[in-house]
Amino acid sequence: MALTPFIPQDQAPGRLQDDVVELMQLDAALNANIPQPLRLPMINLLRQVNSFYSNKIEGNPTLPAEVLRAQEIPPDEKTAENLLEIKRHIDAQRRLSNDPIDEVAICTRESIARMHREFYVGMPEEHMHIKVNDEGETVPLVPGEFRTRGVQVGKHIPPSAEEMGSYLNWFERAYRLDWLHGMTPILAAAGAHHRLMWIHPFMDGNGRTGRLFTDQYLRAAGLGGYGLWTISRGFGRDVDAYYAALIAADHVRKGDLDGRGELSDGGLLKFTEYFIATALEQVRYFSSLLEPRMLSQRIDYYFEMRKRGAFPAANGVELPTLRIEARDVYRDLLYHGPMQRSEIQAKLDMSERTTRNLLSQMADEGLINLDGRKPVSLKLSRHSIEFLFPTLF
Incomplete structure (x- = not known):
């Protein structure tokens, strides 16, 4: 041709x-x-x-x-x-x-x-x-x-x-x-x-x-x-x-x-x-x-705002408060990969019940994957994406 x-x-x-x-x-x-x-x-x-x-x-x-x-x-x-x-x-x-x-x-x-x-x-x-x-x-x-x-x-x-x-x-x-x-x-x-x-x-x-x-x-x-x-x-x-x-x-x-x-x-x-x-x-x-230092700062700020109950969802509805320990879980999963629940509990030094409640809330919001006996792994929540990854859309 x-x-x-x-x-x-x-x-x-x-x-x-x-x-x-x-x-x-x-x-x-x-x-x-x-x-x-x-x-x-x-x-x-x-x-x-x-x-x-x-x-x-x-x-x-x-x-x-x-x-x-x-x-x-x-x-x-x-x-x-x-x-x-x-x-x-x-x-x-x-x-x-x-x-x-x-x-x-x-x-x-x-x-x-x-x-x-x-x-x-x-x-x-x-x-x-x-x-x-x-x-x-x-x-x-x-x-x-x-x-x-x-x-x-x-x-x-x-x-x-x-x-x-x-x-x-x-x-x-x-x-x-x-x-x-x-x-x-x-x-x-x-x-x-x-x-x-x-x-x-x-x-x-x-x-x-x-x-x-x-x-x-x-x-x-x-x-x-x-x-x-x-x-x-x-x-x-x-x-x-x-x-x-x-x-x-x-x-x-x-x-x-x-x-x-x-x-x-x-x-x-x-x-x-x-x-x-x-x-x-x-x-x-x-x-x-995805530059590590700037991404880490956005993660810190997001979870700090969630701890205060001051972060609105994209549809204008306020998200519930979230313990600041969620930030540590999120960062560990981000940089070190999937973890067993018992390992997360030991690192957080919290009771089994408190750890279970925290992980359940994070899973409900799409921040982590919580699937039976499988290790806990990272997930990108649609509620957090526009903040953690600004101007993506």
């Missing part, structure tokens, strides 16, 4: 190469320095953050408090469509994490189709019809099925259904990670994100599928800390800038000095610079957010 897949490392401006190197270094430091017991709770929280922003880009108006509650909704409870999208997106990320796609296969049409299917698991039949024209004509949406008709997205006319197979074959070859080395996989991630959106392989769900793809690709490209930060948060905090960058890369080639493909290399460079700057901004933010 006559498309430039990505900006090659030897053609990338020096400042862009420097940004990629810094991104890789900060990601590695974040991955190495996060307290191990915080890793899984943070990854679970970031799935919710990722879902909030990826769906916000598509116009979903769900509020952060509703997003944090989404996983508590029983499967059989009737849920509004907007919140159901959030819940499905979180579940799709979890399934892709628990049953990961092989790194070499991420760019195959089978894998891309799977990501699309994962997003639609659990979608009620009444929501599986797509409006295709102003006359109200609809077509059924089949999860994982590539489109069989032409579409227009704003001013962009994606490849026809007949051409799309060739473009998907090209996509698989152009972005295979076992063929890319050095900083090239990170540069390729930017190109692949735009090119998949440009191909627009499905009748609906292309944006969210494209961002699920990029999540998988960045992690497989060597960013081991990805999942402790999310690029969709950066896209979603300024949706206009995101779409402007995508549109810039949609432009056709402007003369012989603008590459040799059908699309503008200058536009692709603009998108790549935007993509890397956004990723860098996010990994810096999460590195600051």
Whole structure:
């Protein structure tokens, strides 16, 4: 296909190469320095953050408090469509994490189709019809099925259904990670994100599928800390800038000095610079957010306010007072990992009954996991998240 897949490392401006190197270094430091017991709770929280922003880009108006509650909704409870999208997106990320796609296969049409299917698991039949024209004509949406008709997205006319197979074959070859080395996989991630959106392989769900793809690709490209930060948060905090960058890369080639493909290399460079700057901004933010000294100060303040009964929940209802010893339990679980109840009781030097009551209250509020005879472990409470991790949403 006559498309430039990505900006090659030897053609990338020096400042862009420097940004990629810094991104890789900060990601590695974040991955190495996060307290191990915080890793899984943070990854679970970031799935919710990722879902909030990826769906916000598509116009979903769900509020952060509703997003944090989404996983508590029983499967059989009737849920509004907007919140159901959030819940499905979180579940799709979890399934892709628990049953990961092989790194070499991420760019195959089978894998891309799977990501699309994962997003639609659990979608009620009444929501599986797509409006295709102003006359109200609809077509059924089949999860994982590539489109069989032409579409227009704003001013962009994606490849026809007949051409799309060739473009998907090209996509698989152009972005295979076992063929890319050095900083090239990170540069390729930017190109692949735009090119998949440009191909627009499905009748609906292309944006969210494209961002699920990029999540998988960045992690497989060597960013081991990805999942402790999310690029969709950066896209979603300024949706206009995101779409402007995508549109810039949609432009056709402007003369012989603008590459040799059908699309503008200058536009692709603009998108790549935007993509890397956004990723860098996010990994810096999460590195600051999880910096041990500042996180410890926020934990101290949160539990001090809870001891005084002066900390309101997000919905304006005051939370009950909580013994200050809860702070010590929380910090121990954060930095040292799961503990037996008897060990916690000994460290606190409190009676069995007082310890049991404290742990029960912390479990009820979602601050810890208290599961039968299993060790007590850390959990991120939706009531504390907005304070312990400010401006996350």
